[in-house]
Amino acid sequence: TAKTMSTASSGFNPIDVINKRAEISAMIIVLAGSLIIGLITGLLSFNQWLELTLAGISMGLILFLMSSGMTLVFGLMGIFNLAHGAFIAFGAYLGFQMVIILDAATRKTDTIPQVIKLGKKTIPIMKDGKQVMKEIILEQGWFYGDSWFNALIVLILAILFAAIVAGFFGFLFERVVVRPVYDNALKQILVTMGGGIIIRELLIAGWQAPGEFPKPAFLAGMNFFDFGILSEEISIETFRIFGGAVGLAVFAILVITLNYTKIGLLIRAGVESKEMVEVHGYRIKLLFILVFVAAIVLAASGGVFWAQYAQAVDFDMGNTLLILVVVSIIVGGMGSVYGCFIGSLLITLVMNYCNSMLSVIGGEMSAVLLMVAVLMWRPQGLKPITAH
Secondary structure: OHHHHHHHOOOOOOOHHHHHHHHHHHHHHHHHHHHHHHHHHHOHHHHHHHHHHHHHHHHHHHHHHHHHHHHHHHHHHHOOOHHHHHHHHHHHHHHHHHHHHHHHHHHHHEEOEEEEEEEEEEEEEEEOOOOOEEEEEEOOOOOOOOOOOOOOOOOHHHHHHHHHHHHHHHHHHHHHHHHHOOOOOOHHHHHHHHHHHHHHHHHHHOOOOEEEEOOOOHHOEEEOOOOOOOOOOEEEEHHHHHHHHHHHHHHHHHHHHHHHHHHHHHHHHHHHOOOHHHHOOOOOHHHHHHHHHHHHHHHHHHHHHHHHHOOOOOOOOHHHHHHHHHHHHHHHHHHOHHHHHHHHHHHHHHHHHHHOOHHHHOOOOHHHHHHHHHHHHHHOOOOOOHHH
């Protein structure tokens, strides 16, 4: 009793500290818990745990790139856009198509006649009275060539193309589909889900089949790091480092924009009170449109990165990724960019650990289990927008 009174009088309560810094506490629990379980069971060595952690963080940053737009739209507009995953797939296919076009345009080729050999004789192959020609590649195009600079230029152009085209269609989607149901949550879910299905069917009609999307040479390698205290080097894919750096840059830009610019002030004010922003003469509806388009641009850009990571584009990738996006938003706190950042990292870390140790419940199942555990602890998420 004396100890309890002493603790109460000093004002220190460990549970309060954990609840106040829930996002940090959750990260520590996941990192430390996975390491301890892995070492005790023998399923993970320290080297393996560190590799999985670095890989999970980098992929979490790419997941954040796709998730941040959806949480922004919900925080400002109160719209839960279930077509977000379809726009991720749309962006992936747009980037994939632009890479194919640019790589083919910069490829050096030649044509030679096709022939067949019968003994010592060479007979040309004819079709409709014309000799059949065969195209041979003399030099690979920019994307799959030896120059990392040329490949990077093509990738940037592909991402910009995907972002611009998807952003335009996102604008139309907001005007035609979302705008009439601003004030009805149930209709929002129904129309955005229906819109996502339509976009998926249009992708199938336009491309007809999934496609392979190999990485360029400068992103296909591995990097090795020696931390000194380890007996072995740690390896991580170059693409994970590249994608993680882009995701971290997007997070920094969003934080700076939301906290230190006028448009960020208006967005945060709009979240608190849309009417008050309008009273001061600002066009909150125009701000809604800009945020919605920005969300689609982020989704499409993230789709290109994820397609490069998977080295393939597929019609169902949007549905699969939508699960991870929604889970990361719910875990972090609906409408919170910082919460979405933490949620994305936690999701990919847990998925990596479970895929390695318990492949039976790996993937999306481990992500959903994490979401359930977090919601049982904090129903509002780790860092909801009201905590900012």
